[in-house]
Amino acid sequence: MSACREVSPYVEPYVDGELEPSQAALFEQHLQRCGVCQERVKLGAALRVSVRRSARGASDVSAAFEERVRAALAAERERCEQAERAKRGTPLGWGTVLPLAAAAALVLGFGVWRNTVNKPTVLGASPLSTSISESAALASADVESQLEQLVANHIRGLAPQFTQLAMVRQLEPEVGVPLRPPSLQHYGAHFLGGSMVPLRGRQAAAFSYGAAEGRRLTVYVYDAKKVPLRTALEVRVVQNAPVYVGTRHGYSIAAVERRGVGYALAADMDDRESAELIVRSVH
């Protein structure tokens, strides 16, 4: 009759998985006979789950906060690197520069297609002059460097891996989102071809378009949940839709998100113009 009183100190440790196997076995013997203690255990377990959910669920991180932490971490990284350099006594030894340069060349080298004359030195410069922090930025997959990378890809032009729109669907598994190349016909631009580019450890599809006067436009389609490009851009509202806009190296980049799919337009045009173009092109 007093069994419940005797085992009651075991209820919580049992739910928490803290009982010795022998204690747990004894307690389970009691549980089999006692509906009330069964309910205690179930309620205890449900409470645990609810508490866990309450502290794991609501966690909306504002873009401003994310940016603040990112900046703090970058500053800390920079500080560490400076301390490291000071410790070495030399600005940068060759033992460091060479592997870094090799890595920088690797990072810059993928899928490059230099068919157009477009300002080849804007971003690349000479790999040997690449400072340690620039290399770190390239090696790091942070959003800003990804943006730079996308603009760099646009400037260089990518070797088209496909030119038929029918091919596009087959690439969806690699990007992980539906691939619908926006039509820029209303702007007088026509589809030239597309390719896959690495973006934050994933793939993004890059669609190239040609327009009048030899102008080129690139639209990147990517998984917006995995690649929050918007966090490095400024938000504007165009036709009641948020557009994320910025300028890098004289090129504008404008991104919209639709149902978790990101569309980022990189082009040599005014940022207002590119914001409107991408909003009107993606529906």
Add this chain to the structure above:
Amino acid sequence: MALDLLANTASFEQEAMSHLGGLLAVGLRLTKNRADAEDLVQDTCMKAMRAREHFQPGTNMRAWLLRILTNTFINRYRRGGREKALFEGPSADPLSDGWVSSTSMRSLRDPEGVALQPMLEAEIQSALDALPEDFRIVVLLADVEEMGYREIADVVGCPIGTVMSRLHRGRQLLKARLYQHALEMGIVGPEAEVGKSASAPVDLANYRSSKGGTR
């Protein structure tokens, strides 16, 4: 070597950033306000960054970051143990869960209540926020960070027995609050024992008679 370090730093940073939401959720429950929670999370990330050589790649970074977060909170943000005297002490009655019937216990966790879940979740959040800090910390460590009693004792810096009693009292208070809420919502019906606070000892004989001596 230097390149490895940089690459590691970059991927470390990236992974740490991916836990921001999870850290903030726990930080919000610990500090009870967004500004403090954000400061706490930022401090945590900075400390983690400085201590990143101590992190073993491939192990659970979330757990590691949460440990830093909790330690930081305990060391810096706590206002001291002024609530201890009020709430601590041996648990008066081991059967105090008996203040509600098994029907009520069932209703509190019943799938029927699923429709009310968002509301209950909000209620749990405010019930957690209302807990004295010492209790809140151990409940969060046990239920959210899924630490064992020994680990909690190490983090909080008190004996295991104290951890267990705080955990017990904390959960009692949560249940009492939820029961009260459920009662107001009409999810559970009133019963003989209702009206007593969770910490009020339950008269065992009375409880048994109301249960019809089923045990």
